[in-house]
Amino acid sequence: MLSPDLFEPAFMAVKNGFLLTLVITVASFCLGQIxxxxxxxxLTSERHPLRLAASTxxxxxxxxxxxxxxxxxxxxxxxxxxxRDSFLWPILRSPVYCAILAIALNSxxxxxxxxxxxxxxxxxxxxxxxxxxxxxYGVLLVKIVLPQAYRAILPAIGNELVLVMKGSTLAxxxxxxxxxxxxxxxxxxxxxxxxxFLIAGTIYLVLGAVFGRIFRFIETRTAIPGR
Numbered sequence: 374m375l376s377p378d379l380f381e382p383a384f385m386a387v388k389n390g391f392l393l394t395l396v397i398t399v400a401s402f403c404l405g406q407i408x409x410x411x412x413x414x415x416l417t418s419e420r421h422p423l424r425l426a427a428s429t430x431x432x433x434x435x436x437x438x439x440x441x442x443x444x445x446x447x448x449x450x451x452x453x454x455x456x457r458d459s460f461l462w463p464i465l466r467s468p469v470y471c472a473i474l475a476i477a478l479n480s481x482x483x484x485x486x487x488x489x490x491x492x493x494x495x496x497x498x499x500x501x502x503x504x505x506x507x508x509x510y511g512v513l514l515v516k517i518v519l520p521q522a523y524r525a526i527l528p529a530i531g532n533e534l535v536l537v538m539k540g541s542t543l544a545x546x547x548x549x550x551x552x553x554x555x556x557x558x559x560x561x562x563x564x565x566x567x568x569x570f571l572i573a574g575t576i577y578l579v580l581g582a583v584f585g586r587i588f589r590f591i592e593t594r595t596a597i598p599g600r
Contacts, residue, residue, distance in 0.1 A: 379569075380568055382559075383565060383569040384572050386555055387569065387572050388576075389550070390550050390553070390554060391552055393549065394576075395580070396469075397472055397541045398534070398541050400473045404481075405476070405478070405480030405481040405484055405533075407481075408481035408485075409480075409485040409488055410485075412481055412489075413485040413489040413492060416486070417492045417493060431486055439475065440543050442475050442479055443475040443546065446465070446475045447465075447472075447547045450465050468549045472543075476540045476541060479540065480540070484530065487530070488523070488526060490526075491523075491526045492518060492522050495518060495522065499513075499517060527588065527591065527595065528592065531589070538580060556569050
């Protein structure tokens with residue numbers, strides 16, 4: 374039976390995980406976008422080994438569940454003695470860092486395919502004209518190609534941020550007490566799943582709406598006049 378008296382304590386319990394959810398979401402998204410760029414360049418490269426390596430990575434990451442990837446990073450890598458003895462171990466033994474890394478690697482694969490598709494859609498004449506003018510590959514990429522590609526996929530990148538936020542809910546599977554983790558703990562104590570998950574869902578809904586507004590603002594500011 375619905376109990377209005379439980380909403381306030383449920384909210385107080387769930388809100389403690391809000392900041393951690395925000396940190397995981399933003400950190401995973403930013404790291405994923407950083408990794409997506411070299412992957413996208415690999416996917417569109419004329420060199421077969423680079424293209425094969427990038428496409429193999431995106432194939433396996435996009436074809437397997439994020440939860441499985443999280444378990445492999447958190448539980449699996451710790452079984453490798455070389456990793457436990459390396460400088461990476463202080464990071465990989467933390468469930469929060471493992472969650473950020475897993476979600477970022479997953480997001481990078483999807484974002485790379487988006488960016489690679491946008492790069493392929495650009496007229497090939499732009500590359501040829503740049504080369505004819507003696508413009509270097511790096512300058513051509515940064516000044517001409519990437520701005521157009523990112524502008525084209527900006528709405529999709531905004532959707533990817535929301536998907537990363539939803540993916541952060543899986544962090545609770547490795548003991549991270551973000552919003553979903555805090556919700557599950559409170560439900561186990563209070564036996565009030567409806568009230569608690571309703572509040573958690575509302576928090577995710579509001580956060581997703583805020584992210585959507587931010588990206589719509591960016592789209593407006595970067596839109597080409599007259600289009």
